[in-house]
């Protein structure tokens with residue numbers, strides 16, 4: 508079983524000022540590099556892709572300006588695991604410090620590990636778009652689960668996997684903008 512919850516907080520400059528034990532455990536389980544030196548780092552060092560950064564910045568600005576909190580579902584899959592999680596993003600009084608708490612809602616082992624989600628898998632020059640929020644992939648203009656993407660792209664026949672371009676799908680774009 509994966510770590511059930513983790514939390515972290517950022518200051519007014521979006522720097523990590525507090526992370527809990529769950530954060531470190533989760534980082535270790537998911538092979539996040541440099542988790543041990545997270546304190547003082549920018550939150551944005553951990554968000555890949557321009558569109559994911561843009562939309563999360565807009566969301567964070569609204570949480571701070573309105574001194575409110577939002578709770579959103581998201582996915583945090585690994586090659587062998589499908590994970591549904593919820594994240595609560597809450598502004599502290601004054602709006603400078605923001606607290607993020609994520610907890611695991613459900614976890615299911617995959618029948619076949621999906622190498623497309625493995626950060627260590629060899630990659631080609633080709634790219635495929637992945638939504639950073641729901642972990643779906645865009646194939647032929649449709650956003651589909653990783654198993655479906657691997658099947659449509661016929662990845663089992665390939666020596667190398669396409670590189671991942673981190674993006675936000677239209678469904679998650681709406682979710683983040685109206686939260």
Ligand SMILES: [Zn+2]
Pocket residue numbers: 638639640641642643675676677678679680
């Ligand atoms: Zn999405």
